[in-house]
Amino acid sequence: MTIRVRFAPSPTGYLHIGSARTALFNYLYARNKGGKFLLRIEDTDLARSTEESTRSILDGLAWLGFAPDEEIVYQSDNADKHRAAALKLLEEGKAYRDFTPKEDRGDKDVKAAIVERAREQKNMRDNPFRDTSKEESDGRAESGEPFAIRLKVPETGKTSFEDGVYGRQERDYSEIEDLVLLRSDGHPLYNLAVVCDDIEMEITDVIRGQDHLTNTHKQILIYEALGANPPRFAHLPLILAPGGKKLSKRIHGEIVSMTTYRDAGFLAAAFRNFLALLGWSPKTEQEIMTLDELVQNFSLEGIHRNNAIFNFDANNPKRWTDDKAIWMNAEYIRTMPLAELLPFVKEELKNNKLWREEYEDSEKEWFEKTVDLIRERFFTLKDFSTQGRAYFSEDFDFDQAAIDKNLKKHPDLQTLLPELADRFETIENFTHDELEKVAKEFAEEKGTKFGVLMNGARALLTGLAVGPSMLAVFETLGKERSILRLKSQIAWN
């Protein structure tokens, strides 16, 4: 049978980093098994679901490259089927009407009630309506009395399943209450909806977050009542914040959103690679893997059972997100085939009005050489438009610290650099080797350290204290621009 998996997010916010990884693992599993990857939007909570959120999730998935193999299923479209399923179970005596008036309780009260119930060791089967006769139940329903439909969990026995990651799981019926399938307003509830949809979509493997591990028993009960075979289940460890706390939008903010990484200049391939290594190991020493390699190597056996910590420090700009994620991105930027990087650089430059059509035409060679030169020390795509700005525009900022340290600390450079420019005028072949010869001769002649000269030139030509070898920068910028900037007095004021 063909493997069919689904990623089923609730559209109550943007695509969470943990959800993104769940999507990734589902995708990898499907591809590895030659199966289908499906997408279902679980929008049954009308109060919290938004279209904007759905769009944001779809955007995030598209960015990561996970296109569903079949049409997207919107759970709310199936509400009638969910209701029909509940009614069918009622008809068959596997569920019953609960006429207990609905209590309007807040989150806190609900939690308190749970604790109280456990403390009193209350029997989960003590609902008085569980054994109400069919006649009475039908009569009250016909008279218009509102009711919820609850699953009639058997008195004794237990559910069990073999989790693909956590192994054998068992739970006694006595620990599971008669869960509500249908609200008194006719609205189907989560567990019913999920099971019905998974059956209808013919899902063979449910791969989802570990937070659903214990709820799986309830869903198995529904499968059994419905007379359907449960799929295989595999639960994934959670991704936690530093300190082992839950990673939440409310507390940790943008750091948990996929769009943050896209907007910060991450390459989808790099982030995907990083995400794959969070909670999963190929059990080899290779960590940089293409999507194909991830697919090839992926298996449930490689999934770790303990929760992973996503490391970041909101107060440290250099460590605003996980070190390894940043490193991975830099690694991709400097080692991926140049041709694959170029389109991303183009987009970044375009977004910052630094792009010129010539870069793909008459200046193609120059552009590629330049990107190749500067990508070596960049961490994100953003760097091309910020640190790399001086290569693509005459309008760039000077870093004050660079100016102070590399120029103003050596006042003689104010005359030396323009003089060096004059020497450069004489060079016909404006290349690295020629430049080196001339510049070294000049430094010796003036009794100035070559390094001081180069660092000063770097501050003047790029506005920065750091960057590639200056000889390469001169060559890249070309004779005209190099001389012009060496003679410029702007930075001195």
Add this chain to the structure above:
RNA sequence: GAGGACGUAGGCAAAUCGGCUAAGCCGCCAGCCCUUCAAGUUGGAGAUUGCGGGUUCGAUUCCCGUCGUCCUCGCCA
């Protein structure tokens, strides 16, 4: 409160069926390179495998206990 899951350096993690000095990556420190910063390269620090006990010639691995963290328990998803 009950049930469940999980504890290997700061983070990600490996370790066949119980077996060599507990891999590798990120981060950190240092040397080399050097014109700065990266990269590269070489080396280093960092682990009583949460803790305690048991079984065993031998335990990260099996058993028990304990502590810690997380998850779930709703007419939320």
